[in-house]
Amino acid sequence: VDLTLPSWLLTQTAAYATRLVTDGMAAIDARGYHYRLLSALEKDGPASQADLGRRTGIHLSDMVAAVNELAAGGYVERSPDPADKRRNVVTVTPAGRERARQLAVRAGEIQEELLAPLTAAERAQLTGLLSTLLVHHRAQQGNPPLPMP
Amino acid sequence: VDLTLPSWLLTQTAAYATRLVTDGMAAIDARGYHYRLLSALEKDGPASQADLGRRTGIHLSDMVAAVNELAAGGYVERSPDPADKRRNVVTVTPAGRERARQLAVRAGEIQEELLAPLTAAERAQLTGLLSTLLVHHRAQQGNPPLPMP
């Protein structure tokens, strides 16, 4: 194995990250998508599914199932938009806000586990470098730029 | 989207990396596995499939198909080990050495595309940070430590 081949390092570490997220979220009956969606809804308010997809980077095709799951848990409500009958407006419920806090805590624990061997400075370096790559490749592909924090 | 959530940044950039590798290798009828296997064989000589799996991090279940593909192209030969009849010894052919050079060139181009927005120093930083993470998590999981370059 060539430990200096960046594409390999990236996909391998991502595999561990995916496992940490999947397992960590599954332990509380959740998925990574749930955290992303509830966070987005709490931060910027109710939205159509298409809007949520643009905010969170989740594909429209996968949005249906994810919103179904959240709705089944009582964490969001899906109601038709009276102003535009194509749209569903997705809104967080009080239970959803509680759930969002729970998922945020869990997400934090997962990051800690993922980045355990790195110092705070190194973690900042890593996120900076990855952000640069991601912004570049999204633009390269004609994707709409992400809303920057 | 929380652009500072490392697990998300990691899996997203890895998705782009995977696409670059898959597409870039498919253009010359290859896969990432082929490059990894031929490189390992050229560097450390013939090996059993189980050994190759340990060297390259490729799962034993996926090794069969990968070696089949390389053998079909005439790049490796699979012969039973007379000393241990459980084993197949995989050996590179001259055509395989030529192929390895071709794949190495292509791999380099792919890395360049992947890391385009980063300076040389930043690239070194990134590989260093990812290596640290990977070594940590492999050890954490009881995996055999990787042979370090």
Next chain:
DNA sequence: CAAATATCAGATTTACTGAGATCG
């Protein structure tokens, strides 16, 4: 009629799990 929205069905890639057969 073009574009946006929501839904559904399915393909793709990497990685992994489990089962079997054979051999040491």
Next chain:
DNA sequence: CCGATCTCAGTACATCTGATATTT
């Protein structure tokens, strides 16, 4: 009998493609 090796079949997850229906 345990353990290693090889093979095959199938799973899991995230992502993306394509098709359809509805509405703007």
